[in-house]
Amino acid sequence: MMALLDRAPVELLHWFLGVLGSFGVPAWILAIISALIIIGTIIGVFLGLFALTSVMERKILARVQNRYGPNRVGPFGLFQPVADGIKMITKEDLVPRTADWVVHLLAPVVMMVPALMVLAILPYGRGMVPAEFDAGILYFFAVGAGTEVAVFMAGWASNNKYSVLGAMRAIAQMISYELPLVISAIVAAMIAGSLSPSAIVAAQSGFAFGFLPQWFAFTPWGFAAAFIFYICALAESNRSPFDLPEGESELVAGHLTEYSGFKYATFFMAEYVGMFAICGMFVTLFLGGWQAPLPFLDIVPSWCWFFGKACFVAFTMIWVRATVPRLRIDHLLAFAWKFLLPMSFAAFLSAAAWHYAGRGPLAWLTSLAIVGIPYLVLGTAFTNRFAVSRRTYQFSE
Amino acid sequence: MNCEFLKTFFTDPMKLVGEWFVILPALVLLLSTAAAVVVRNLIHAALLLTLSFIALGITFIALGAEFVGFVQLLVYVGAVAMIIVFAILLTRPDQLTKSGSALSGIGPAGGAAIGFALLAALLTFVFSSPMARKPLPASVSAPVAAIGEALMGDYVVVLIVIGVLLTAALVGAAVIAMEDKP
Numbered sequence: 001m002m003a004l005l006d007r008a009p010v011e012l013l014h015w016f017l018g019v020l021g022s023f024g025v026p027a028w029i030l031a032i033i034s035a036l037i038i039i040g041t042i043i044g045v046f047l048g049l050f051a052l053t054s055v056m057e058r059k060i061l062a063r064v065q066n067r068y069g070p071n072r073v074g075p076f077g078l079f080q081p082v083a084d085g086i087k088m089i090t091k092e093d094l095v096p097r098t099a100d101w102v103v104h105l106l107a108p109v110v111m112m113v114p115a116l117m118v119l120a121i122l123p124y125g126r127g128m129v130p131a132e133f134d135a136g137i138l139y140f141f142a143v144g145a146g147t148e149v150a151v152f153m154a155g156w157a158s159n160n161k162y163s164v165l166g167a168m169r170a171i172a173q174m175i176s177y178e179l180p181l182v183i184s185a186i187v188a189a190m191i192a193g194s195l196s197p198s199a200i201v202a203a204q205s206g207f208a209f210g211f212l213p214q215w216f217a218f219t220p221w222g223f224a225a226a227f228i229f230y231i232c233a234l235a236e237s238n239r240s241p242f243d244l245p246e247g248e249s250e251l252v253a254g255h256l257t258e259y260s261g262f263k264y265a266t267f268f269m270a271e272y273v274g275m276f277a278i279c280g281m282f283v284t285l286f287l288g289g290w291q292a293p294l295p296f297l298d299i300v301p302s303w304c305w306f307f308g309k310a311c312f313v314a315f316t317m318i319w320v321r322a323t324v325p326r327l328r329i330d331h332l333l334a335f336a337w338k339f340l341l342p343m344s345f346a347a348f349l350s351a352a353a354w355h356y357a358g359r360g361p362l363a364w365l366t367s368l369a370i371v372g373i374p375y376l377v378l379g380t381a382f383t384n385r386f387a388v389s390r391r392t393y394q395f396s397e
Numbered sequence: 398m399n400c401e402f403l404k405t406f407f408t409d410p411m412k413l414v415g416e417w418f419v420i421l422p423a424l425v426l427l428l429s430t431a432a433a434v435v436v437r438n439l440i441h442a443a444l445l446l447t448l449s450f451i452a453l454g455i456t457f458i459a460l461g462a463e464f465v466g467f468v469q470l471l472v473y474v475g476a477v478a479m480i481i482v483f484a485i486l487l488t489r490p491d492q493l494t495k496s497g498s499a500l501s502g503i504g505p506a507g508g509a510a511i512g513f514a515l516l517a518a519l520l521t522f523v524f525s526s527p528m529a530r531k532p533l534p535a536s537v538s539a540p541v542a543a544i545g546e547a548l549m550g551d552y553v554v555v556l557i558v559i560g561v562l563l564t565a566a567l568v569g570a571a572v573i574a575m576e577d578k579p
Binding site: 100103133134135138139141142143144145146148149152153156164168171175178194195 | 440441444447451454463464467468470471474475476478479482483486540541542
């Protein structure tokens, strides 16, 4: 029964294709229909998750800040996304007279396409990978690079100084954080010995002592890499505390300043889908993908675990947003280049030591030392550098 | 759900859509590159160049070089295109119009002559190299593991030399950008 539920999405698709095939539909049309069904399902699921997150985020932020949050539309305010969607569609679409309207129009599209394309390689469950690539991890980051182009197009085409400044900040931030992001992802690929996401999930299967899951996040190098990946994921999806490209107190809304109505909604959607994609990547690389955390929990369908874990990671991102204040641009870039990049190299070396020291107690010690010592040294240097001293105010003459 | 269609769609296009999957991105590549040269607006030219990088990446993927195609997208779209755009944005418009370049006086005919001379030189080198005389391999699949072994085995010296070169460039850039301490 449970095994059937685990395979339910796949079986359903096969049954449907079988029914179509019995009516004499040729095989190549079946292949196209199957691909379209998979694409439609993934887009539907992630847009549903987007709608759910947009209301849950406001609810959680409100709970943290001791207020109610949206509670007018439907039970517990759950229909808020519907109301927001109707509002966004019916709003007037404003394009500034001096804007480059072709690029202005294309930017939201260019933003949305990579956000949806990266969803193709995530392993959603046992045997549920829409597109199995030999270099799946590379595909994820290569396609994700299109987002930067979209942000630039949006900022420049608006012909607004706030937009251009916001876009420049966003691109500087994305390029800086992409390095440690990719290196920490490579660490997981290195130990798994493959760039394919399903092989990385398979490398994290099994339980030590019969109950401890052997996920990469539970090793010294894996923990360091997971932490770096998480911080960089926050920065890549432009989320607080790294959301200063749209810092409203300085830049109105950054590259989104001149967007309204459905184009703005497209950006918003792409940002949330991208956030879920990178959460899914985090789960795949470090949290064991679709695998259950305890042996007896294996009866829960694997895709439930994947989406459960991804939602949990997304929840922590919202939690961070409610807790941590925004960084300043120079601190942000200094943090990426002077702390995260050396630390990701340390995690890289630590993983190599783990591999060659035989993955036993000796491996634990050496890899812990290789990650721990740079962390202590760099961390102390950083705390001294940015130590909060007594503030003295000077009045201008 | 492990869909063979998408995989064949990207890796072995001959099976599915004939040669069009190779020809189409190649056409986009040629047209966007030509447009990038012709267009007056610099930012439009940069964006068209980005489109040509994307088309080139897809062409590689369509020809079976999955890894090269992804790296092309990651490096050229993610980094090189953005650096070009940054360079344009950081240059003031008045510096663009009065170009003091030594090549500005040669006119379109001179430019075309230089272009064709370069093309001829490149083609001569390509066709005279021993690589050109080798017969084409039967299959063009290149798994990532094989590429990694080749880079770390046969071509390790080249890899290290390129690494040193890039590091030197990075250090040089940092030195130029560094503030002078009083």
